[in-house]
Amino acid sequence: MNKRQKILIAVASLILTGIYFTPLWKITLDAPQYPEGLGLYIWVNKISGENQHDLRTINGLNHYIGMKEITPESIPELKIMPYFVGFLIITGFIVAFVGNRKVLGVWAFIFFAVLIAGLIDFYLWEYDYGHNLNPHAAIKIPGMSYQPPLIGSKQLLNMHTTSLPSIGGILAGLSFLITLYVLFVSRKNTSITEEKNHVAVKPITGAA
């Protein structure tokens, strides 16, 4: 890894710190009665409303279909996630300092694993909320479940539900792409460096 690549990994780690300040994901609920918008932001450590009281309102609406109340304080992932991200950031800076491509490779793999685990966990969480419904709910539609999509849109009764990465999620993706890029170019760079060494050695050998 050359200096530029080390800096890029440091930048990728720095970008990851943005996750603490911006939401990872956004679920928007579109309905005619909510022209002012209704939605949830999923953060690394909390869930908040698009408007101040949206979580309360969504919980209120969800009780009609028997969905569990979303209580951020009872979701263990929100307590663990900040540490995973912190680990990635610190080790990322170490990788940038060390500058070893193999270490970078290991770090990139862990990064990838955290991303995938996060998405799977999010999917399972959505699945649980969307399927695990109170059998005494007021509104019961045979065969209907209310799992929001992981990415994309879906009509859930009167709610057009859209789920997309938010700034934090985009930052995480960007950070990972930079990591992949460095992993890729450092492979080329390593071979060029080797070639250069090879060429440089030759004349000496020739002179001998």
Place this chain on the structure above:
Amino acid sequence: MFQKPSARIVYASLVVLALAAVWIGCPAKKEATIGSGDAASKVFVPPGSYDEFYAFLSGGFSGQVSVYGLPSGRLFKTIPVFAVNPENGWGFNEETKGMLQTTDGFIPWDDSHHPELSMTDGTPDGRWLFINANNSPRIARIDLGTFRTEEIIEIPNSGGSHASPFTTINTEYVVSATRFSVPTPQADVAINSYKQNFKGAISFVKVDPKEGHMDLAFQILVPGFDYDLSHAGKGPSHGWFFFSTYNTEQAHTLLEVNASQNDKDFIMAVNWKKAEEYIKQGKAKPWASEYYINRYDDNKHTTISEKKKQVMMLDPKDCPDMLYLMPCPKSPHGADVDPSGEYIVGGGKLATVIPVFSFSKMIKAIEGKAFDGDRDGIPVLKYDAVLAGEVQEPGLGPLHTEFDGKGYAYTSHFVSSEVVKWKLGTWEVIDRMPTYYSIGHLMIPGGDSKQPWGKYVLAMNKITKDRYLPTGPELTQSAQLIDISGDKMRMLSDFPTIGEPHYAQGIAADLVRKHEVKIFDINKNEHKYATKSEKDAKVVREGKEVHVYMTASRSHFVPDNIEGVKVGDVVYFHMTNLEQDWDVPHGFAIKGNNNAELLIMPGETATVRWEPKTPGVYPMYCTDFCSALHQEMQGYVRVSAAGSNTALTFSTGK
């Protein structure tokens, strides 16, 4: 009966014109009914779009204020002010009944006349709307974030608050001058001792610049005339107030004749900066006078009433250079100050001209002592010395003038039923627009301020007769919207109104919208009986009182089954709306309640009192269609006979 030739001519011409109107009224009406050209597109606000202006119209005998959009004329809301309103419990529920408390006890109605917007630097700022109660003298302050009456102050030593609630350019004061002079202080005297015993009072109500809280700063004891309308000075005339007077004859009976004898009544100029100086000098005398201040607290969701016992009274005898009288023909209604602050327009109901007074000439006349004697020791200025000019042959029954900020004035004429546009400075009549029928006040948004939005004038008519589909003997009053953006006025539309609007205020919508309140934060709810979560709901007996700490959220009450109430109990349902979602109020109603229903806004707590009279089971339910399962939002209260031993229990979902 008519002693002066001029009066005879006026009355004769009224009759002639009334007859003439019968003959020539019809074709003119057709034209104005249809409107001209693209009138429809000028007032069309497409579905989902907003009006450019808010218009606040007084309700007159309804005691309320109605809120319209202009140019569409769409009605948004009627704000309960001085009259009870069972649909949301205003004046009935425990929280708001204190708002209508007076020294005469609880008064469930009044006659609301003149709305006035709070001002900053002489222009409406969209924070508050003040309105007077003409009958039992009071001033109310409506908050334009919540669109709710948040304060009502009673005016003591007053027989009726008519010249009110006009405000100074930075809302330093809101004034009230009495319409009916009365013995002041009140006393049991012969009515025909009017001239000796009857007085008027002008009250200066101080407004706290941050919270808007009102209190009576001082009163001025004035001659026993009728005080009709008013406006504060602005620009050079800031520091002065102008009040129109009639019945300077001081008649106490058959005023229609006896108060119409003087060719000129007065516009009283009050130097309130001077009055403040006299207050500082200790010239005011404390008078024992009781009055109420009722404030609604948005966090406690409750009225806090305070009874005051004293006012500071200034007697003009002790305060020279504070009051002057400008002779004004004849029985004037409006006293309207133009945007520059130089001209004061008197609207003399029975005058044949519209007199315009000059503030700078008034100051010169005072300095040069151009007096024509005095009334009760108050100098009367010479008419010619203070007159800027007269609008000749304006129309019949000039009442009230507003301004477009482009050098023109618009005066309503009750008798000839028209709006007359005339030019300030040259006093020439420019244009006329018939109105249907008998216009009282008119309103240009910001038209009494330093910077009018001179696009529309709204004419408020007293009589509608054949203008709408008939509704029996009692017909609606109306408002008519006139385009004044061009040289010629153009009739755009008309629409029925709530009650009888006397005056109105208009303001650019953005200035009000920035104060918008969508919900009440439940975390800030400090109501004594608030129930902030369903698990805190309970029913508590305190002797004969039963307090129900109750919550409403879509689509259930907690609790919704209550047993153990007995005949003879007084039940208080303290309902907290747990919603924090915009436009989701809940209602509450229980069978056989002699009181009212409730409408509870998100985050708010309201209490209704119920005294069941016979044993049985009583349904209760939500009256505001809140959700798909609104119809399921119901429950029962079991009432047992007095002395029975039914246990007090409550539940939901069991």
